[in-house]
Amino acid sequence: MALFLLICLVLTARLWSQDDPWDVASLRAIEDSATYAQQVGRADQIGFSLGQQPFIANVLIWDQEGTLLYPTSDGFTPIRYELTALRIKEIETSRASAERPFWAPFDHRATKLLTCLHEANICLIYRRAELEQELGLESDALAKVTEPDRTALLAVMSLAVVITGAALLWGLRPARPAPAAFELIADQFIARRGDLTVELTARDVAILDVLMKRDGAVVTKDDLYNVGWGRDFMPNSRALDQHMINLRQKLDPDKSRPHLIHTVRGIGYRLEV
Structure with missing residues (x-):
């Protein structure tokens, strides 16, 4: 059912998506989510897919009851970048508190972007610069998370930033010192x-x-x-x-x-x- 809904969203998004970089990124997120949804239960295959897609830093997948299926604490889960239990909880809380799919910065410099698709219970963490390159976008095209202007696309994709979710994500994260050049x-x-x-x-x-x-x-x-x-x-x-x-x-x-x-x-x- 979730995969069918994702396919419907992809087809609908293709009708509306034009030149807005967030439209392009959102369409790619739906396609990537559909791919990983088919790999649930195969941690080795997910790990291999992550290795083939350097623009995706990580993926998190839950079942309908909210149990985390990937990454798991036991077994072979070759995640490319470590996610602490606290960070996973932050993502889960933000996903649950959002009323619709959203994009949000994953770190204080927005070098990574978080997007969650509720219909598939999947969140993806993208490496922004590499995603821009993969999509053929200009550098920093996705540097600022903003709400798309077209209300029609918003109705289909619901890709506005969720202010309360983003605020909660930042609020739970411990303060970090500014990186040294x-x-x-x-x-x-x-x-x-x-x-x-x-x-x-x-x-x-x-x-x-x-x-x-x-x-x-x-x-x-x-x-x-x-x-x-x-x-x-x-x-x-x-x-x-x-x-x-x-x-x-x-x-x-x-x-x-x-x-x-x-x-x-x-x-x-x-x-x-």
Whole structure:
């Protein structure tokens, strides 16, 4: 029933959707939700799909009774980005309190966007810049969450921002310090984070350079081995993992700054500045 309703929404949205970037994004969200709705109960397949769609950071799926089906706390659930129990509860609360599907910023810089489709009991977390690129939109086209102007499309898609839901989402989230600016100066073998200057090795520079060039996308462990150790090196997961631990320590010696290098379990690493 939910999948049938999603298909109806897709067909109806295609009739109305034109050039508004939120129309395009909403249509894509419905199509992605339909895809993941067919994979319920197959955590490995969901994990594989996430790996093939770098513009989707994560997906959450509930059953009709409100029980979380994905991600789960047990079994093989290869989620690409960790979601804490508190964060999942925030999303669930926002979804339940909203009267209609909505878009909302998922982080304080709106680098990620949250959208929930009640009919399918699915929420998707998109990486905004990569979603814009995937949809062929201009950079920052989705940077500001606003309500679409056309009332006809609003009646069909109901994509206005839910102020109370967004406020609740932010209210439950603990305050985070503003991220320190990050700059890699490769020719000097240093990096700067705010007022912190870090001396780097040639391997540090090579790894950070490829991470930065991916602009937040995941870099696989094999690729990092290639740039850091060379293609003839026999991969040893502990060598790379230990190097990343040391590199994180250099870039945040007093553990007072937001995470810069994120582990993507089973795949590799990504840099978020």
